[in-house]
Amino acid sequence: MSISVVILAAGQGTRMKSAMPKVLHTISGKPMLFHAIDAAKEISDDITVVLHHQAERIREEVESTYENIIFHRQDAKNFPGTGGAMKGVHTRHSRTLILNGDMPLITKTSLEALTSGDADINMSVIELEDPSGYGRVIISEGNVIEIVEQKDCNEAQLCTQTVNAGIYAVDTALLERYIPQLDNDNAQAEYYLTDIVKMAVDDGRTVHPVYVSEEEFKGVNSKLDLAHAEEIMQRRIKKALMLAGVTMRLPETIYIDCRATFEGECELENGVRIEGAAHLFNAHIKAHSVIEDSHIEHSDVGPMGRIRPGSRLVNTHIGNFVEIKKSVLNGVKAGHLAYIGDAQIGEGSNIGAGVITCNYDGKNKFKTIIGKNVFVGSDTQLVAPVCIEDDVMIAAGTTVNKNVEKGVLAISRTPMRTVKNFFYKFFGDK
Numbered sequence: 451m452s453i454s455v456v457i458l459a460a461g462q463g464t465r466m467k468s469a470m471p472k473v474l475h476t477i478s479g480k481p482m483l484f485h486a487i488d489a490a491k492e493i494s495d496d497i498t499v500v501l502h503h504q505a506e507r508i509r510e511e512v513e514s515t516y517e518n519i520i521f522h523r524q525d526a527k528n529f530p531g532t533g534g535a536m537k538g539v540h541t542r543h544s545r546t547l548i549l550n551g552d553m554p555l556i557t558k559t560s561l562e563a564l565t566s567g568d569a570d571i572n573m574s575v576i577e578l579e580d581p582s583g584y585g586r587v588i589i590s591e592g593n594v595i596e597i598v599e600q601k602d603c604n605e606a607q608l609c610t611q612t613v614n615a616g617i618y619a620v621d622t623a624l625l626e627r628y629i630p631q632l633d634n635d636n637a638q639a640e641y642y643l644t645d646i647v648k649m650a651v652d653d654g655r656t657v658h659p660v661y662v663s664e665e666e667f668k669g670v671n672s673k674l675d676l677a678h679a680e681e682i683m684q685r686r687i688k689k690a691l692m693l694a695g696v697t698m699r700l701p702e703t704i705y706i707d708c709r710a711t712f713e714g715e716c717e718l719e720n721g722v723r724i725e726g727a728a729h730l731f732n733a734h735i736k737a738h739s740v741i742e743d744s745h746i747e748h749s750d751v752g753p754m755g756r757i758r759p760g761s762r763l764v765n766t767h768i769g770n771f772v773e774i775k776k777s778v779l780n781g782v783k784a785g786h787l788a789y790i791g792d793a794q795i796g797e798g799s800n801i802g803a804g805v806i807t808c809n810y811d812g813k814n815k816f817k818t819i820i821g822k823n824v825f826v827g828s829d830t831q832l833v834a835p836v837c838i839e840d841d842v843m844i845a846a847g848t849t850v851n852k853n854v855e856k857g858v859l860a861i862s863r864t865p866m867r868t869v870k871n872f873f874y875k876f877f878g879d880k
């Protein structure tokens with residue numbers, strides 16, 4: 451790989467109206483900046499991220515997931531603007547691709563188009579009905595002559611509908627030469643990266659426009675853009691999965707995290723949400739169920755089931771209104787209305803309606819271990835820590851607060867009594 455990548459992510463992102471840095475807002479479960487880094491990693495082993503606003507927070511977040519990313523701190527006070535962001539950045543390879551951290555929809559194919567060919571600079575351009583806000587690109591005989599920022603445009607330039615999408619592949623030696631020469635003699639008193647185009651043209655260099663899709667290159671600046679980008683990303687994820695054999699009923703109503711993986715024959719009904727790095731293998735997830743960071747194998751869940759992080763279901767049936775958290779269930783049935791947290795349940799066991807693991811005493815969490823072939827009657831409370839051995843029957847309504855040994859019936863029940871004619875005394879004779 452002979453391409454270096456610089457990702458500009460120093461901007462404040464004011465229009466997001468958020469305390470969280472713009473590039474950390476997520477699309478399909480992954481921060482926007484990570485989408486850009488992942489695209490960059492496909493073509494480069496030398497990636498620099500330029501930071502300024504909330505630099506430490508972003509850096510920590512990136513370092514928790516990636517290795518070998520170089521960070522550069524922009525001196526935004528003295529050198530504001532996209533050109534200022536490149537000041538002091540030095541890359542290893544002969545070509546440098548400059549990306550924006552807020553373009554999560556960029557694909558490897560587009561990056562390859564930008565980095566191919568023999569022009570000294572390739573720059574991304576889009577044709578827009580409404581070019582407002584973008585730098586206008588002046589093209590003559592197939593070559594770019596100049597980029598003029600909107601605030602610096604004359605009347606004629608303002609009408610240009612060819613705009614700068616903000617991504618460039620530049621000969622590194624030229625970049626090293628031009629960046630120190632940038633000035634801030636413009637309407638915004640910023641150092642414009644775009645000015646390197648005019649410098650190159652004046653030097654007799656070639657600058658080629660690479661026409662790219664608006665969908666991929668329109669940056670995310672507001673929560674509205676974020677929602678649009680999410681829709682596009684979701685459509686992409688689901689299309690790829692359906693083509694790979696996942697059945698989806700009404701896919702427009704389904705949400706799938708970009709880190710989720712599928713194997714075998716899986717079916718997702720309408721309204722299903724799959725979060726985190728869930729892995730589904732021959733799984734049937736019924737309507738309006740939520741699966742979070744869990745492994746579901748040869749099992750069915752829902753409708754309206756919720757499987758919370760760290761769970762592992764194998765050969766298991768989970769019915770409606772059942773919540774499972776950080777539990778391992780192997781060959782289990784839990785058909786209705788239950789909470790199973792921090793538990794381990796063995797093959798052939800049945801969890802009745804209304805069964806609750808009392809896994810939290812207000813301070814700490816405790817485990818519930820249930821063996822094989824255990825019949826847990828309806829409305830049982832399992833007060834953890836507790837261990838139930840194989841072949842046990844627990845009567846409905848029992849509060850299990852001590853370990854239960856193999857083969858027994860466990861029952862805790864206040865004797866029931868009846869009061870004659872109570873109804874008529876209370877409501878009167880009719």
Ligand code: UD1
Nearest residue numbers: 458459460461530531532535550551584585614615616642
């Ligand atoms: C820039 C281009 C404009 C183009 C537009 C496309 C310049 C001068 N103008 O506009 O021609 O149409 O992108 O989106 O380059 N950033 C920094 N440091 C800064 C300023 C920005 O790192 O001081 C980063 C931002 O985080 C962002 C990217 O650079 O990722 C683009 O910044 P933005 O302010 O959106 O671009 P404009 O200057 O408006």
Ligand code: CA
Nearest residue numbers: 531532638640
């Ligand atoms: Ca700006």
